[in-house]
Amino acid sequence: MITLTDILAARDRLAGQAVLTPLLEVPALNDxxxxxxxxxxxxxxxxxxxxxxGAYNRIAMMTPEERAxxxxxxxxxxxxxxxxxxxxxxxxxxxxxxxxxAPAIKLRNTRRxxxxxxxYDRQRDDREAIAREVxxxxxxxxxxxxxxxxxxxxxxxxxxxxAGQCAALGLVPDLLACPVGGGGLMAGIATALAVLxxxxxxxxxxxxxxxxxxxxxxxxxxxxxxxxxxxxxxxxLTAIPGQTTFPVLKAHLTGGVAVSDAxxxxxxxxxxxxxxxVVEPGxxxxxxxxxxxxxxxxxxSAVVVLSGGNIDRAVxxxxxxx
Amino acid sequence: MITLTDILAARDRLAGQAVLTPLLEVPALNDxxxxxxxxxxxxxxxxxxxxxxGAYNRIAMMTPEERAxxxxxxxxxxxxxxxxxxxxxxxxxxxxxxxxxAPAIKLRNTRRxxxxxxxYDRQRDDREAIAREVxxxxxxxxxxxxxxxxxxxxxxxxxxxxAGQCAALGLVPDLLACPVGGGGLMAGIATALAVLxxxxxxxxxxxxxxxxxxxxxxxxxxxxxxxxxxxxxxxxLTAIPGQTTFPVLKAHLTGGVAVSDAxxxxxxxxxxxxxxxVVEPGxxxxxxxxxxxxxxxxxxSAVVVLSGGNIDRAVxxxxxxx
Numbered sequence: 001m002i003t004l005t006d007i008l009a010a011r012d013r014l015a016g017q018a019v020l021t022p023l024l025e026v027p028a029l030n031d032x033x034x035x036x037x038x039x040x041x042x043x044x045x046x047x048x049x050x051x052x053x054g055a056y057n058r059i060a061m062m063t064p065e066e067r068a069x070x071x072x073x074x075x076x077x078x079x080x081x082x083x084x085x086x087x088x089x090x091x092x093x094x095x096x097x098x099x100x101x102a103p104a105i106k107l108r109n110t111r112r113x114x115x116x117x118x119x120y121d122r123q124r125d126d127r128e129a130i131a132r133e134v135x136x137x138x139x140x141x142x143x144x145x146x147x148x149x150x151x152x153x154x155x156x157x158x159x160x161x162x163a164g165q166c167a168a169l170g171l172v173p174d175l176l177a178c179p180v181g182g183g184g185l186m187a188g189i190a191t192a193l194a195v196l197x198x199x200x201x202x203x204x205x206x207x208x209x210x211x212x213x214x215x216x217x218x219x220x221x222x223x224x225x226x227x228x229x230x231x232x233x234x235x236x237l238t239a240i241p242g243q244t245t246f247p248v249l250k251a252h253l254t255g256g257v258a259v260s261d262a263x264x265x266x267x268x269x270x271x272x273x274x275x276x277x278v279v280e281p282g283x284x285x286x287x288x289x290x291x292x293x294x295x296x297x298x299x300x301s302a303v304v305v306l307s308g309g310n311i312d313r314a315v316x317x318x319x320x321x322x
Numbered sequence: 323m324i325t326l327t328d329i330l331a332a333r334d335r336l337a338g339q340a341v342l343t344p345l346l347e348v349p350a351l352n353d354x355x356x357x358x359x360x361x362x363x364x365x366x367x368x369x370x371x372x373x374x375x376g377a378y379n380r381i382a383m384m385t386p387e388e389r390a391x392x393x394x395x396x397x398x399x400x401x402x403x404x405x406x407x408x409x410x411x412x413x414x415x416x417x418x419x420x421x422x423x424a425p426a427i428k429l430r431n432t433r434r435x436x437x438x439x440x441x442y443d444r445q446r447d448d449r450e451a452i453a454r455e456v457x458x459x460x461x462x463x464x465x466x467x468x469x470x471x472x473x474x475x476x477x478x479x480x481x482x483x484x485a486g487q488c489a490a491l492g493l494v495p496d497l498l499a500c501p502v503g504g505g506g507l508m509a510g511i512a513t514a515l516a517v518l519x520x521x522x523x524x525x526x527x528x529x530x531x532x533x534x535x536x537x538x539x540x541x542x543x544x545x546x547x548x549x550x551x552x553x554x555x556x557x558x559l560t561a562i563p564g565q566t567t568f569p570v571l572k573a574h575l576t577g578g579v580a581v582s583d584a585x586x587x588x589x590x591x592x593x594x595x596x597x598x599x600v601v602e603p604g605x606x607x608x609x610x611x612x613x614x615x616x617x618x619x620x621x622x623s624a625v626v627v628l629s630g631g632n633i634d635r636a637v638x639x640x641x642x643x644x
Contacts, residue, residue, distance in 0.1 A: 022366070024341070048596075105595065276631035
């Protein structure tokens with residue numbers, strides 16, 4: 001398992017590259033939540049999500065010989081953009097395997113960042129097989145979206161920042177709510193906060209029907225989703241917790257909760273209205289958990305990780321904001 | 323005229339009250355602008371605009387006896403919310419005179435902040451007469467939206483922050499572009515930057531047909547708009563530069579430029595897509611000036627002040643994002 005030392009090393013690598021995102025407090029959201037809500041605003045990160053941190057850290061750990069081979073990744077979008085942007089910083093080739101129905105903004109931005117995008121059919125094709133084929137052809141190194149210690153340590157720099165920002169406020173938050181798909185973000189943050197804010201309860205938040213992590217934490221072993229429904233939270237739909245991430249979550253988390261699409265929609269709109277932040281549905285589940293009562297504050301305080309903001313403007317205007 | 327000393331005193335009063343808003347850089351906007359663009363993100367300020375700074379500073383300068391009388395202000399919206407929030411911090415009564423057709427979000431938020439809102443008809447009523455009536459009745463002290471040294475000094479704290487944030491980046495920006503209505507924000511920032519970043523050219527940006535400041539700067543004296551057209555930039559539509567603000571602008575600015583509603587619309591959408599920030603039309607004119615070519619970067623660098631983010635979600639979804 002990664003340690004705080006790995007995350008401190010990641011912070012050194014990311015210095016001057018990643019944005020130290022603000023921890024924002026909005027009185028109107030506090031009033032609605034019945035406590036203090038501190039928003040860690042990763043939509044303001046490079047590429048519009050936290051994924052740049054892990055991808056950059058992983059590539060920075062490579063030898064020059066490894067970097068010369070290029071990288072490959074599969075992703076529905078945010079990891080794609082993170083890897084593409086990080087590879088561009090190192091002047092490397094990047095191939096990204098993306099579902100053909102990924103949000104248009106994510107496909108467009110990944111291409112714009114100079115990556116070669118290979119699309120596949122979510123129903124018909126095996127994205128891992130396609131990525132392996134690219135590897136075999138070019139020798140490119142795979143950057144996994146979450147099951148990788150370098151990636152997890154990069155995401156963990158968010159935990160360091162949260163601890164520092166809370167200390168500056170003189171605050172020990174009662175809980176932290178974080179979106180969980182494969183669990184890389186939560187594993188990195190939990191590793192840092194288990195040391196730096198040990199009294200803060202850590203919760204995974206997932207969409208209803210995609211609560212594999214919550215159920216796995218309750219069962220003490222990795223369980224998959226079965227017959228999972230459609231969800232607007234495209235960024236965090238994974239079938240089963242990661243092999244490398246789950247033991248970390250199991251060691252440090254209090255538990256997991258699930259939220260409905262309706263609660264997520266409300267949270268995205270409130271973040272627009274009150275925090276002036278663009279947050280994608282998968283990035284807003286933490287706030288949805290608090291405002292829907294799944295994680296009640298009872299006058300206490302919470303850090304809410306807003307993980308990304310890559311939502312098509314037309315989708316927001318047409319489907320969410322109405 | 324106010325001095326840097328007044329602004330430093332305002333910073334001390336605002337410490338722990340106002341948000342030190344981030345100065346954000348987005349690679350995609352740099353590419354479009356052909357240079358470096360640094361966004362000073364005042365939508366992330368308390369009440370969603372810079373106005374809280376000036377209002378809080380002005381009230382903090384009052385004696386306890388003055389505060390007991392309460393405050394009154396007239397405003398189309400952002401100053402209203404700033405005064406209401408600042409008054410609430412001091413547990414004071416606040417009466418705000420607002421046009422009945424102000425954006426719904428601004429009316430709602432001002433009431434929610436505990437202020438008494440008195441509406442008037444823009445065509446028929448004299449808002450200053452209504453405010454004077456409130457003053458005569460209650461003894462409340464008027465907080466002007468811009469023509470006031472305490473208000474200007476509060477807005478000037480943005481200039482201090484910009485100078486510090488640019489120094490941390492090792493950057494002396496070639497220019498600064500700032501929305502101008504009555505000129506309080508620009509006057510405060512210009513007072514700070516004339517000392518702290520004297521090589522940076524300062525530009526006022528206004529909506530087309532509302533470019534009283536640009537024309538006044540060119541003429542060397544205050545000129546009013548005549549027959550000004552409708553504009554989506556509700557926050558910065560004023561008829562003539564302020565009496566107290568204009569001498570400051572005249573002393574420090576290089577000039578002023580005007581932008582079309584179409585250019586502003588593009589800027590608001592780009593800020594949504596690329597910066598993940600909600601910015602209202604009047605708050606986005608600085609970016610519109612750069613991207614429309616009114617203020618070309620030519621490979622240089624600019625600080626763009628984004629002054630506020632109080633746009634109705636329904637207006638954005640229905641009129642801007644489409």
